[in-house]
Amino acid sequence: MQVNRFLKNLKEKIIEGILTLSGTITSIAVILIIIFLFKEGIGVFNQAPMEKELILAVNKDNHVKELTPRQIKDIFDGKIAMWSELGGSKDSIKLFRTEDVSTYFTEEELGANFEHLPQKINEYIAREKNVLAFFNKKYITKGFSGRIIPLKKIGVMDFLLDNEWFPTAQPVAQLGVLPLILGTLWVTLLAILLALPLGLATAIYMAEIASPKIRSILKPTIELLAGIPSVVYGFFGLVVLVPFIQRVFNVPVGETGLAGSIVLAIMALPTIITISEDSLRTAPRQLKEASLALGASHWQTIWRVIVPYSSSGITAAIILGVGRAIGETMAVLMVTGNAAVIPHSYLAPLRTIPATIAAELGEASYGGLHFKALFALGCILFIMTFIINLIFEFIVKPKKH
Amino acid sequence: MAKLETKGVDLYYGDNHALKNISMQIDANTVTALIGPSGCGKSTYLRLFNRMNDLIPSARIEGEILLEDKDIYEKKFPIDILRREVGMVFQKPNPFPKTIYENVAYGLRVNGIKDKKFIDERVETSLKQATLWEEVKDKLRKSAMELSGGQQQRLCIARALAIQPSVVLMDEPTSALDPLSTHKIEELIFLLKDNYTIVIVTHNMQQAARVSNKTAFFYLGELIEYDDTNTIFTKPAKTMTQNYITGRFG
Numbered sequence: 001m002q003v004n005r006f007l008k009n010l011k012e013k014i015i016e017g018i019l020t021l022s023g024t025i026t027s028i029a030v031i032l033i034i035i036f037l038f039k040e041g042i043g044v045f046n047q048a049p050m051e052k053e054l055i056l057a058v059n060k061d062n063h064v065k066e067l068t069p070r071q072i073k074d075i076f077d078g079k080i081a082m083w084s085e086l087g088g089s090k091d092s093i094k095l096f097r098t099e100d101v102s103t104y105f106t107e108e109e110l111g112a113n114f115e116h117l118p119q120k121i122n123e124y125i126a127r128e129k130n131v132l133a134f135f136n137k138k139y140i141t142k143g144f145s146g147r148i149i150p151l152k153k154i155g156v157m158d159f160l161l162d163n164e165w166f167p168t169a170q171p172v173a174q175l176g177v178l179p180l181i182l183g184t185l186w187v188t189l190l191a192i193l194l195a196l197p198l199g200l201a202t203a204i205y206m207a208e209i210a211s212p213k214i215r216s217i218l219k220p221t222i223e224l225l226a227g228i229p230s231v232v233y234g235f236f237g238l239v240v241l242v243p244f245i246q247r248v249f250n251v252p253v254g255e256t257g258l259a260g261s262i263v264l265a266i267m268a269l270p271t272i273i274t275i276s277e278d279s280l281r282t283a284p285r286q287l288k289e290a291s292l293a294l295g296a297s298h299w300q301t302i303w304r305v306i307v308p309y310s311s312s313g314i315t316a317a318i319i320l321g322v323g324r325a326i327g328e329t330m331a332v333l334m335v336t337g338n339a340a341v342i343p344h345s346y347l348a349p350l351r352t353i354p355a356t357i358a359a360e361l362g363e364a365s366y367g368g369l370h371f372k373a374l375f376a377l378g379c380i381l382f383i384m385t386f387i388i389n390l391i392f393e394f395i396v397k398p399k400k401h
Numbered sequence: 402m403a404k405l406e407t408k409g410v411d412l413y414y415g416d417n418h419a420l421k422n423i424s425m426q427i428d429a430n431t432v433t434a435l436i437g438p439s440g441c442g443k444s445t446y447l448r449l450f451n452r453m454n455d456l457i458p459s460a461r462i463e464g465e466i467l468l469e470d471k472d473i474y475e476k477k478f479p480i481d482i483l484r485r486e487v488g489m490v491f492q493k494p495n496p497f498p499k500t501i502y503e504n505v506a507y508g509l510r511v512n513g514i515k516d517k518k519f520i521d522e523r524v525e526t527s528l529k530q531a532t533l534w535e536e537v538k539d540k541l542r543k544s545a546m547e548l549s550g551g552q553q554q555r556l557c558i559a560r561a562l563a564i565q566p567s568v569v570l571m572d573e574p575t576s577a578l579d580p581l582s583t584h585k586i587e588e589l590i591f592l593l594k595d596n597y598t599i600v601i602v603t604h605n606m607q608q609a610a611r612v613s614n615k616t617a618f619f620y621l622g623e624l625i626e627y628d629d630t631n632t633i634f635t636k637p638a639k640t641m642t643q644n645y646i647t648g649r650f651g
Contacts, residue, residue, distance in 0.1 A: 284495070286491055286493060286495035287495055287497060287498075288456075289453060289456070289489075289491065289495075290489075290491060290495045290496075290497070290557070290560075291497070291507070291511070292453070292456070292484070293451055293453065293484055293488065293489040293491075293561075294484065294488070294507060294508035294511060294512075294560065294561070294564060295481040295482075295484040295485045295508060295511060295512050295564065296481075296507075296508075296511035297481065297511070300511045304507070304510075304511065305497055308498065308499070309497075309498055
């Protein structure tokens with residue numbers, strides 16, 4: 001008897017240990033992933049949005065202290081033409097880039113292997129008072145007479161609020177994520193607006209109205225939808241939906257926010273339907289009977305008693321549906337057209353955060369600016385889903401009984 | 402004229418013959434207790450009167466069930482009118498997860514009443530009838546789930562009374578309650594009997610004896626004996642009734 005008890009206790013302890021360990025490992029893994037994500041993502045704010053080997057230089061008499069990425073871009077786009085606009089003298093800005101070096105110097109001046117280039121750049125900067133030179137660090141000679149001006153680091157607000165996403169732009173990358181955030185929210189919002197009424201209606205039909213036989217066919221079918229790989233949905237969207245939208249709305253391209261929303265809505269439906277249906281079916285029979293016994297019709301009972309009773313389950317369904325929609329990558333990537341501009345219409349192409357990460361991570365060099373910017377996007381996506389969960393939590397909590 | 406009447410009613414759940422040829426008359430403004438061991442069909446019988454058995458797809462009913470001489474299972478008898486006339490209180494307190502006020506107002510709202518003043522009045526009157534008003538008048542907007550079990554059951558009675566039925570069916574209304582709450586419900590039944598026809602299913606012999614005017618004893622789907630409560634408990638005609646009320650089986 002004594003031995004038996006000992007073995008039993010030992011077994012109990014071992015099982016407990018395994019369960020605790022599993023829980024711990026899972027939690028640690030999740031925390032590590034989040035730490036990794038944020039560590040890499042925050043790195044983007046520690047550097048200027050320019051490749052490390054490149055520098056900006058001006059004549060030593062120029063008084064401009066610092067330039068922001070935005071200003072550089074405007075200079076290169078020709079929007080800023082005068083130094084005075086940047087707090088300098090009233091001269092026009094003269095750009096110097098090594099790519100068009102042959103317009104400044106002859107081949108003889110540079111030498112056969114460009115061996116005189118550093119010297120020439122130095123001379124050129126010393127000579128031209130209004131120059132803004134942009135070249136590789138290795139061309140700086142010992143007696144460099146110009147002044148190197150630092151480029152401002154990327155600010156959090158610039159990152160969030162700038163409206164241009166062009167991470168491979170030269171000389172400075174444009175890292176404004178606003179179009180991507182808005183694109184993600186737009187697509188998700190419409191997807192939920194489409195999926196929720198349809199999903200809830202189907203769930204109510206299955207839980208309350210459908211005969212057991214119909215339900216036994218419908219439920220597995222809908223659950224099957226959840227198992228279809230998202231690339232297949234994307235393919236369907238691309239082949240069927242996109243041409244359809246193009247034709248019906250008579251737009252130049254069918255790859256639009258609308259196409260993305262419809263595909264996402266279809267993908268979120270199984271989640272919304274199965275979870276809300278399960279929760280509708282947990283409504284106690286007694287409540288239903290109480291309602292019917294007071295002369296309420298079936299529909300009144302559903303709408304006034306069963307749906308409110310299941311509201312927390314339905315909310316969970318919405319959260320998971322939103323989660324699915326907001327994080328969905330492949331299908332959206334295939335049908336939204338991926339134009340990183342602030343969306344003004346559902347009939348225009350747009351681009352979401354997950355699609356951006358998936359499409360660009362392959363071409364971003366490991367540890368580089370672009371790479372870190374994509375991680376920062378990942379952080380933003382994480383924070384967005386987190387906030388949505390919190391909001392729903394606060395909406396539902398007070399109604400719990 | 403009897404308030405409620407069944408004439409040769411048979412009820413089948415699939416192949417199970419749950420009620421066998423039951424004929425019975427229930428007078429207006431009386432309390433009728435239905436007693437018998439579990440599974441004897443007394444709850445099923447009770448649920449005939451507000452057509453609650455309709456919810457069970459396999460249930461099949463034969464015979465006539467009359468409310469004031471009108472067949473309530475006829476097509477032209479609207480089910481919502483029937484249920485407005487015949488209220489019900491269930492075994493377990495089952496308030497809706499809403500406020501106390503909304504629970505009582507529910508029956509009025511689903512029957513299309515929108516006049517706020519009228520609803521306010523009905524809520525107050527019904528809660529007073531159910532002797533709950535004093536306890537809840539300051540927290541009408543609180544969730545009904547915060548009330549105790551006994552209070553919840555009285556709330557369910559108030560909810561049933563709000564739509565002004567003439568018949569109240571009670572399906573073991575005190576079986577989930579403590580003795581004190583049970584006592585309050587019994588007092589309440591006593592008060593209500595002047596204005597309502599009450600049919601109560603109970604497992605509790607003393608309760609049947611205390612609250613009812615007439616008692617019907619059911620066994621295996623049959624109505625064994627139906628008489629004045631006094632007669633049933635003092636000199637029943639059938640030995641089976643005698644055995645049941647003295648606790649020899651059941």
